[in-house]
Amino acid sequence: MILIDGKKAAAELRAELKEEVAELKSKHNKVPGLTVILIGDLTPSQIYVRNKEKSANEVGLKSEVIKYADSVEEKTVLEKIQELNSDETVSGILVQLPLPKHIDKQKVIEAIDPSKDVDGFHPMNVGNLSSGYESSIPCTPLGCYLLIKKFESNLNGKKAVVVGRSNLNGKPMTQLLLKENCTVTITHSKTKDLKAECLEADIIVAAVGIPELVRGDWVKKDAIVIDVGINKTDKGIVGDVHFEEVSKNAKALTPVPGGVGPMTIACLLKNTIDCFKRSQI
Secondary structure (H helix, E strand, O other), X not given: OEEOOHHHHHHXXXXXXXXXXXXXXXXXXXXXXXXXXXXXXXHHHHHHHHHHHHHHHHHOOEEEEEEXXXXXXXXXXXXXXXXXXXXXXXXXXXXXXXXXXXXXXXXXXXXXXXXXXXXOOOHHHHHHHHHOOOOOXXXXXXXXXXXXXXXXXXXXXXXXXXXXXXXXXHHHHHHHHHHOOOEEEEEOOOOOOHHHHHHOOOEEEEOOOOOOOEOHHHOOOOOEEEEOOOEEEOOEEEOOEOHHHHOOOOOEEOOOXXXXXXXXXXXXXXXXXXXXXXXXX
């Protein structure tokens, strides 16, 4: 079994992006800018945002974090987004989720200019992705996709099973695999015989939020297994895949942590740079 090292792949992607930013700077005399809005003081959100800022600075992006208290009015956040939409130095806007209950998540997502939507959550980007047009792609599925492609460049005709149907990962992941001519089955916690579906798969992407759901006898020999899950348990952080069991069957497997997570942040930087490039055309 080959361990798919997300940290190494993310470091390689960041190195490529750093070169690209240097080229863009010499060509346009400016660099892409990423602005993150952070509301409240949730520890996981603060850690994510700090990592995003550090990675953005590492590749040479202009990085800014705007912080608001939990009690901030929705109107204030929406006005700030409008201001950033019209700021030419800002290539990408990201509002860190989750949001306080009094702020409408969908309203916030739809307020972001689709051309600056580095999370790929705006309905226009979702529609463009599913129609096969150019779009910002949500960072986690994009990271999964790049890890799969790094390991197996030709996915033509492969049978893929996506476990989980979220807008964040399951649905966009399905679109990316379809684009590669995979035959894709999208499954979820209500699927009748999930084990039977997984046993058919050349590629499994598990993103359902159930600790160690995918077991060793669910995975056929030579399958590629991508584990998106991050679950806190008594044993510590585990994925949606039972690592020890599945590692005996799978051809390749991502660890948790150190698999998909690092690629998610690297893909956010990639999306910011792509938004900048599209704005210069």
